[in-house]
Amino acid sequence: MSLRGRDIVTIRDLSREEIEGVLADAKKMIPYAEGSKVARPLEEKIVAMAFFEPSTRTRLSFEAAVHRLGGSCLTIADAGATSLRKGESLYDTIRMLSSYADAIVIRHPNEGAAALASRASDRPVINAGDGAGQHPTQTLLDLATMHEAFGTLTGLKVVLLGDLKYGRTVHSLAEALAGFGSEIVLTSPPALRLPDEFRDELRHRGAKIVEEPDVRRAIRDADVLYVTRIQKERFPEESEYRAVAGSYRVDAALLAASKPRLIVMHPLPRAGEIAPEVDGTPHAAYFRQAFLAVPVRMALLRQILVGPKPGGRAS
Amino acid sequence: MRELKITPIHHGTVIDHIGSGLALEVLRIIGVGTLDKESTVSVAIHVRSGKLGWKDIVKVENIELSPRTVNAIALIAPTATISIIHDYKVREKRTVDLPPRIVGVLRCPNPNCISNQPEPIESEFDVVERRPVLLRCAFCERPLGEFLRHLA
Numbered sequence: 258m259s260l261r262g263r264d265i266v267t268i269r270d271l272s273r274e275e276i277e278g279v280l281a282d283a284k285k286m287i288p289y290a291e292g293s294k295v296a297r298p299l300e301e302k303i304v305a306m307a308f309f310e311p312s313t314r315t316r317l318s319f320e321a322a323v324h325r326l327g328g329s330c331l332t333i334a335d336a337g338a339t340s341l342r343k344g345e346s347l348y349d350t351i352r353m354l355s356s357y358a359d360a361i362v363i364r365h366p367n368e369g370a371a372a373l374a375s376r377a378s379d380r381p382v383i384n385a386g387d388g389a390g391q392h393p394t395q396t397l398l399d400l401a402t403m404h405e406a407f408g409t410l411t412g413l414k415v416v417l418l419g420d421l422k423y424g425r426t427v428h429s430l431a432e433a434l435a436g437f438g439s440e441i442v443l444t445s446p447p448a449l450r451l452p453d454e455f456r457d458e459l460r461h462r463g464a465k466i467v468e469e470p471d472v473r474r475a476i477r478d479a480d481v482l483y484v485t486r487i488q489k490e491r492f493p494e495e496s497e498y499r500a501v502a503g504s505y506r507v508d509a510a511l512l513a514a515s516k517p518r519l520i521v522m523h524p525l526p527r528a529g530e531i532a533p534e535v536d537g538t539p540h541a542a543y544f545r546q547a548f549l550a551v552p553v554r555m556a557l558l559r560q561i562l563v564g565p566k567p568g569g570r571a572s
Numbered sequence: 573m574r575e576l577k578i579t580p581i582h583h584g585t586v587i588d589h590i591g592s593g594l595a596l597e598v599l600r601i602i603g604v605g606t607l608d609k610e611s612t613v614s615v616a617i618h619v620r621s622g623k624l625g626w627k628d629i630v631k632v633e634n635i636e637l638s639p640r641t642v643n644a645i646a647l648i649a650p651t652a653t654i655s656i657i658h659d660y661k662v663r664e665k666r667t668v669d670l671p672p673r674i675v676g677v678l679r680c681p682n683p684n685c686i687s688n689q690p691e692p693i694e695s696e697f698d699v700v701e702r703r704p705v706l707l708r709c710a711f712c713e714r715p716l717g718e719f720l721r722h723l724a
C-alpha cells in the first residue's frame with residue numbers, strides 16, 4: 258500500500274513490506290542526503306516542524322531531509338514561542354498548522370500527543386517522539402543501520418543493553434525486530450528491566466526473546482549491540498548508578514570477545530556508555546546510524562508527500 | 573412479576589443478570605446522583621438466578637440509557653440484559669455488547685497521557701481482549717486492566 262497521505266504515529270502503522278520499502282528507498286536517497294546528487298521532489302511542499310520540546314538532532318535531521326528534497330519548513334522550535342503558552346490546546350494549534358503545511362512532524366512531551374495531532378490534522382502527521390511513547394522514525398533508522406550492515410533484518414541476534422524500562426527507542430525497535438524474526442537479548446540492570454507486560458506481549462506475537470543480564474555472555478554470538486543511555490535520575494543513590502553504569506560500559510576489552518562483525522549502535526547523545534576507543538573500530542556504527550537519519554526521513558517524507566514514483570513501485 | 577422483591581415500575585429500565593456484587597458499579601456508571609428526583613432506583617443484590625447462580629438487578633424509573641452508558645455497562649457486566657419498561661410491560665429487551673472502542677466513561681491511568689491534558693477530546697480505549705477484558709488507551713497505548721478504578 259502507498260504511504261501517500263498516511264500518518265505515522267507508531268511503528269505499527271507500517272507493515273513489514275512498507276518498512277522494507279522505506280529502507281530500500283532510503284538506500285537510494287544516500288547520495289542525495291550527502292549532497293552529491295540533487296533532486297527536488299518536494300519543491301512545492303511545506304512541512305511543519307512542531308517541536309514542543311527541545312530535540313535538536315531529530316529536528317535538524319528532519320529539516321535537512323526536507324531541504325535536501327527541495328521542500329521548505331515551518332518550524333516551531335520550542336513551546337515557549339507558541340500560543341500554547343497562552344493556553345491554546347495542542348488540538349487547536351495542530352489544526353491551525355495543518356492549514357499552512359502539507360505535512361506535520363511533531364515532537365511533544367505527552368504520550369499520545371501524535372495520535373491526538375493525527376486527529377486534529379487533515380494533513381499527514383509524523384510522530385517524532387511523544388513523551389515516553391513512540392518514536393517510529395528512530396526505529397526506521399535503527400533498522401536501516403542494521404540492514405545496511407547485514408543486508409537483512411531476519412535471523413539477526415540483537416542485544417538491547419541498558420535502560421529497557423524507560424528507554425523509548427527500545428520498545429518500538431523490539432517490536433519491529435520481532436516482526437522480522439530476529440532474536441532479541443535483553444541485558445539490563447534489574448531495576449531497568451523491560452516491563453513484564455511488554456515482554457509477554459512481544460512473546461505472544463512470536464518474538465524470540467531471552468534475558469541475559471551479563472553483557473559479556475549476551476554479546477558472545479550477537480550481531481548487534483544496541484546501547485541506550487542509563488540516566489542518573491533513575492537511581493536513588495549516586496553510588497548505585499555508578500556501579501550499574503560501570504558494569505554496562507562498552508569498551509574495546511568487552512568487544513574483544515564478540516564476533517568481528519558485531520556492530521555497536523546508540524541513539525546518541527551518549528554519556529559515557531561507550532568508550533571513545535570504540536569509535537575507531539569497525540564495530541562503531543553509531544555515527545553512521547546518526548547520518549542515516551537523513552536519508553531515512555527523506556524516504557519517508559517523499560513516500561508520504563509524493564507517493565510512489567509513476568509506474569507504481571515505491572523505489 | 574416473578575421477582576417480587578422489587579416493586580414494579582411504570583416506565584423505566586431494568587438491568588438484569590448483572591454479575592453478583594457488581595450492581596453498585598453499574599449504578600456508578602449510570603450516575604444515580606444525576607437522575608431526576610422523582611425516579612426510584614431499586615437494587616437487588618445477590619438474587620438467585622437460574623443462568624448465573626447469583627446475580628444483581630438494577631431498576632431505574634423514567635430513564636433510558638444512552639448507547640455510551642450501555643457500552644460502559646458491558647465492560648463490567650457482559651452478561652447483563654437491558655429491558656425497557658413502558659406501562660409496566662417489557663417493550664424491548666437486549667443484551668449488552670462490548671464495542672471495539674470505548675469513548676468517554678474511563679480515564680487513562682497515565683498522568684502524562686495527552687488525554688489527561690486540557691484538550692478538546694474524550695478518552696478512547698480499544699478493547700484488545702474480551703475475556704478477561706483488556707483495554708488499551710488509543711492515545712498513549714497504556715493497557716488498562718482494572719478499569720473499575722478508572723471510571724471518569
Ligand SMILES: Nc1ncnc2c1ncn2[C@@H]1O[C@H](COP(=O)(O)OP(=O)(O)OP(=O)(O)O)[C@@H](O)[C@H]1O
Nearest residue numbers: 575579580581582586588631653655657660661662
Ligand atoms: N413493570 C416492571 N417493573 C419492574 N421490572 C420489570 C417489569 N417488567 C419486567 N421487569 C423485569 O425486567 C426483566 C425482563 O423481564 P421479562 O419478563 O422478560 O423477564 P424474564 O422472563 O425473567 O426474562 P429473562 O430471561 O431476561 O430473565 C426482568 O428482570 C423482570 O423482572
Ligand SMILES: [Mg+2]
Nearest residue numbers: 574575588622
Ligand atoms: Mg428472569
Ligand SMILES: [Zn+2]
Nearest residue numbers: 680685709712
Ligand atoms: Zn493514555
